[in-house]
Amino acid sequence: MTIFPQITIIGMGLIGSSLARGILESKISNRLIVCDNNAEHCQLSRDLKLADDILDDPAKAVKGSDLVILATPVGTYGDLGQIICPEMKSGAILTDVGSVKGSVVKILSPLMRKDCHLIPGHPVAGTEQSGPRAGFAALFEGRWCILTPPLNAPAAMVSRLEKFWQALGSKVELMTPDHHDMVLAITSHLPHLIAYNIVGTARHLEEVTKSEVIKYSAGGFRDFTRIAASDPTMWRDVFLNNKDAVLEMLARFSEDLTALQRAIRYDEGDKLFELFDRTRRIRKEIIDAGQEEDIADFGRHKDEK
């Protein structure tokens, strides 16, 4: 079912290349153009036959497309917007897949032509891997995609973009950019920051050699290295572009951590137990909601034992 006759994806990383695969598989469009400024990504995309046309010039890539999707780090949106906005087809939608939304609106809104529609988006899905090879069509299945349309966005356009994500298997939710940025600060940005930080702290230890950190990583550290292996450019841009919400969540996290530290120092076992018991339950709710599988993880999977 064609939803957008022609689509352009700019950026062939994990998300861009997963989108390309999903669009080709589901026949959402008749023609798919992808664009990347990295020659290796372009060549890989050609080898993997991820699009009808593969270009390195975004101005050319967006021409005639009904939907243009930015799938590059948020820090590139300003320059890209200046290049592509004048070239976009009249009536086309410009969307994105960035992990922050308030900044995206601030950056792109002033560059938009009146006859085009900005509807920012964020598929809450991913793995720790990057590049055109890492993508796969099923990445979005059963995951939520958040859209943050401006108040003046035509309802028909928003609905068309909703259908696009639903065709890829996603569930769609609409919210304001500010609410998105606060929700994601706690469910995604802070977890990444904490993971990057603990891996960094481990690297600094002189008393514990690096080989010991690696050998005994099965005790829990291992799980944090997965998140801390995510794309550094993307994450730098996330933190620089969602500063207020991240700093706010970080302040709450640090307060709570100080309370926990105090409970350990003064042997307050009951306080520790109470927290550890409460947090256990939330896991079950995430599994029940289909956002995680209930398979014990021990660094490999049981069926491989």
Place this chain on the structure above:
Amino acid sequence: MTIFPQITIIGMGLIGSSLARGILESKISNRLIVCDNNAEHCQLSRDLKLADDILDDPAKAVKGSDLVILATPVGTYGDLGQIICPEMKSGAILTDVGSVKGSVVKILSPLMRKDCHLIPGHPVAGTEQSGPRAGFAALFEGRWCILTPPLNAPAAMVSRLEKFWQALGSKVELMTPDHHDMVLAITSHLPHLIAYNIVGTARHLEEVTKSEVIKYSAGGFRDFTRIAASDPTMWRDVFLNNKDAVLEMLARFSEDLTALQRAIRYDEGDKLFELFDRTRRIRKEIIDAGQEEDIADFGRHKDEK
């Protein structure tokens, strides 16, 4: 190959029941006795045929055994030691699987008879699940087991316990209890504390509903809930029994986090990128060391897509 003619395991949680399965499969002993004060665990162990004999009285359970393994939360060791030490067979080894080692030596050493041998141990393996059903023999395969024998432990006894763990598929390393506690504070205890804390912080938020935290957990939060679903009693005891090392690592973590917070506040993108880029590499080393598989995790596995 019989290594210990008779073995007793006290505590049939994840680790105890995994040990029972591994011992039965590998025929390390001729007779396996297990003991648990939880009637449900005893019944489950009977139903699952996890031992030759299943008792609820530790004094009786240790009689005649050549190896006694404590697999209960560390907070129970004092009481258990007083009950079992007088009943142990002369020449037997008392070991454990606790996640802390300094406290274990302090708690159990004064209770030991001169004709028995205390050799504390810690298999660095696990999942977030608990109880007799959660165990499986392959849990220890390819993982490290750390032994912290006292200086006066007979070499032949230490070597026999090493062979026991090797027969279960583990690699064995010897170190002092203090070094163990510091290494595990960073590779296991601090990661768990941070995970419990962030899940707790998320629960407190009024602006973000609980359903939103669950829906959008695929952004990273999900991974923390796995660790924060670990057994609360076990972890309370870990923190109370490795206070110094945990508080020390926590102080370093907090210093580093403050620096990161400052980098975000003052838009120091280069500092963020530099850290995020460095932490990425340690992941590869963990995979190369066989402590994690190189399969992208997105809440389910690719072969299930």
